[in-house]
Amino acid sequence: MKFARFGPAGHEQPAVIAKDANGVERHYSLAPITRDIDGAFLAGGGIDRARHALESSNLPTFSPDGLRVGAPIARPGAVICIGMNYAAHAAESGSAPPETPVVFLKPSNTVSGPFDAAPIPPSSEKYDWEVELGVVVGKEASYLSSVEDAAECIAGYLVANDLSERDYQLPGAAGQWTKGKSLPSSTPLGPWLVPADELDGGSLRLRSWVNGEPRQDSSSSDLIFGIATLIHHVSQYMLLEPGDVILTGTPEGVALSGRFLYIQPGDVVELEIEGLGRQQQEFYRAATPAVQASAGLEGNAR
Numbered sequence: 254m255k256f257a258r259f260g261p262a263g264h265e266q267p268a269v270i271a272k273d274a275n276g277v278e279r280h281y282s283l284a285p286i287t288r289d290i291d292g293a294f295l296a297g298g299g300i301d302r303a304r305h306a307l308e309s310s311n312l313p314t315f316s317p318d319g320l321r322v323g324a325p326i327a328r329p330g331a332v333i334c335i336g337m338n339y340a341a342h343a344a345e346s347g348s349a350p351p352e353t354p355v356v357f358l359k360p361s362n363t364v365s366g367p368f369d370a371a372p373i374p375p376s377s378e379k380y381d382w383e384v385e386l387g388v389v390v391g392k393e394a395s396y397l398s399s400v401e402d403a404a405e406c407i408a409g410y411l412v413a414n415d416l417s418e419r420d421y422q423l424p425g426a427a428g429q430w431t432k433g434k435s436l437p438s439s440t441p442l443g444p445w446l447v448p449a450d451e452l453d454g455g456s457l458r459l460r461s462w463v464n465g466e467p468r469q470d471s472s473s474s475d476l477i478f479g480i481a482t483l484i485h486h487v488s489q490y491m492l493l494e495p496g497d498v499i500l501t502g503t504p505e506g507v508a509l510s511g512r513f514l515y516i517q518p519g520d521v522v523e524l525e526i527e528g529l530g531r532q533q534q535e536f537y538r539a540a541t542p543a544v545q546a547s548a549g550l551e552g553n554a555r
């Protein structure tokens with residue numbers, strides 16, 4: 254069972270993809286049981302309700318042909334990221350593996366669909382891909398007392414791209430990474446949200462490609478800090494809410510390593526995680542809005 258959302262950005266419809274009685278994979282609308290796949294849906298036992306509705310044949314089928322694929326979770330309250338959580342990636346970034354998790358935030362307005370065309374910022378020369386296992390929080394978590402309790406808070410998993418501008422993140426950061434991690438549409442999610450009880454997130458192969466050439470190829474079994482450990486840790490510092498997304502870090506094989514070119518306009522980046530599907534973005538150069546440029550000129554004239 255895989256959850257997905259289809260339709261124009263901001264107007265996606267909730268769906269579930271599952272095999273029918275004949276073993277044929279079909280798309281079913283979740284409209285009879287929920288308005289969206291969001292934190293309230295997950296916290297209210299939505300995954301079980303969807304499962305029961307499927308078993309009772311209470312969901313209408315539909316064809317996804319021609320429909321945009323949205324992020325599989327409605328806009329999260331928070332996108333929480335873990336930095337340098339694979340030893341080989343820490344090394345290619347010129348850092349020692351961290352002794353405690355590196356935690357940072359991305360604005361939730363960076364979330365975009367898994368196949369949406371992706372903008373490179375107007376003056377960016379070092380835009381980089383990062384395939385990551387994303388964890389969707391299923392229930393509120395605050396000051397958790399054990400890693401076992403943290404494991405209970407996982408609703409499911411998805412593919413994420415933590416697009417990063419390295420000049421803004423590192424030399425331009427003046428100490429921390431927000432400027433390089435907040436760019437519009439820099440967090441493609443999906444195509445699917447797969448429930449945690451159907452998949453072991455701890456040993457999934459993660460891969461990425463640029464224009465068909467392989468870049469990253471690792472396993473989530475190489476995470477320095479495991480998924481439940483991360484949730485337990487993060488809950489000591491912030492309230493995790495249902496629907497929040499935690500990106501668990503990227504493995505080696507990004508352009509920051511110096512081994513590959515950064516993303517160029519026209520490039521196609523693909524990311525895949527075993528069991529969670531594949532996403533693909535074609536990149537273009539974002540234009541500076543004309544209205545913004547003229548406003549700047551007027552400002553200078555005064």
Ligand code: ZN
Binds near residue numbers: 334335336383385502
């Ligand atoms: Zn990342």
